[in-house]
Amino acid sequence: MSTAPVTAEHAVALTRAWVDRVVIGLNLCPFAKAPQVKGRIRYVCSEATTPQALLHALNTELLHLADTPIDVVETTLLIHPFVLTDFAQYNAFLDRAESAVDALELSGVLQIASFHPQYRFAGTRPADVTNATNRSPFPMLHLIREQSIDRAVAAFPEAEAIYQANMATMQRLGKQGIAALLAQCAQEAVVQTPGD
Numbered sequence: 001m002s003t004a005p006v007t008a009e010h011a012v013a014l015t016r017a018w019v020d021r022v023v024i025g026l027n028l029c030p031f032a033k034a035p036q037v038k039g040r041i042r043y044v045c046s047e048a049t050t051p052q053a054l055l056h057a058l059n060t061e062l063l064h065l066a067d068t069p070i071d072v073v074e075t076t077l078l079i080h081p082f083v084l085t086d087f088a089q090y091n092a093f094l095d096r097a098e099s100a101v102d103a104l105e106l107s108g109v110l111q112i113a114s115f116h117p118q119y120r121f122a123g124t125r126p127a128d129v130t131n132a133t134n135r136s137p138f139p140m141l142h143l144i145r146e147q148s149i150d151r152a153v154a155a156f157p158e159a160e161a162i163y164q165a166n167m168a169t170m171q172r173l174g175k176q177g178i179a180a181l182l183a184q185c186a187q188e189a190v191v192q193t194p195g196d
Contacts, residue, residue: 006081006138008045014137014189015043015079021185026173028133028166031152040074049082051093058100058141065143066106076143084139087118097141111149113142132178133166137185 019041024033035041044061048054058078065076084090097112115136120126153159170178 008047010189011045011079011081011138012043014185015077015140017185017188018137018182019077021181021188025181026166026169028162028169030156030162031148035074038074040070040072042073042076044076044078046078046080047082048080051083051089051096054080054083054093055096055100058097059104061143062101062104062106062110065145066104066109070145070147074145074148078141078143079136079138080140081138085117087116087120090114090116090139109146111144111146113144115140115142129170129173129175129178130167132170132173137182 019032019036023029024036032041042061042065044057046054046057048057057080061076061078065073084093091114094112094114101107101110101112115134116139117135117137118126119134119136120131121128121134124131156162173181
């Protein structure tokens with residue numbers, strides 16, 4: 001992997017490749033393919049270097065998503081490579097992110113899902129391979145419409161089965177398989193962003 005400084009373009013390209021190869025390719029989220037294929041996932045890379053600046057970017061993106069028709073943008077991935085790179089700090093920030101949803105009176109309209117390169121489910125060890133289901137290339141806040149969740153639950157009422165299948169997928173792949181997939185994502189991102 002390149003040691004060159006991360007650019008916004010590269011962060012978006014790598015995240016797109018990760019969504020295609022990992023999230024959709026491994027069917028971790030059965031509902032991700034349609035918005036991706038239809039171009040309804042908004043990829044935004046924040047240049048924020050402080051939690052306060054990220055909070056401002058989050059407010060902007062929450063309002064943008066709430067004000068945009070679902071057939072234009074269904075969901076937003078707010079990538080932030082330059083802040084909250086430590087998972088404990090990121091995890092602590094999630095309370096502020098939820099408070100932002102409440103403050104904008106968007107509870108019941110939008111919610112936030114969390115992804116991070118060091119993601120760790122409660123009760124797991126950092127090296128536990130199952131944490132890879134939520135390990136994105138960069139820290140990221142996934143802004144989701146409640147309407148999309150309702151549709152997904154209606155289409156696939158046994159959501160717990162998805163979680164269990166994802167754990168099994170990661171255990172089957174193992175660390176080497178996951179590393180190989182991520183290397184492919186990195187290669188695709190370089191192809192998509194020539195000159196990096």
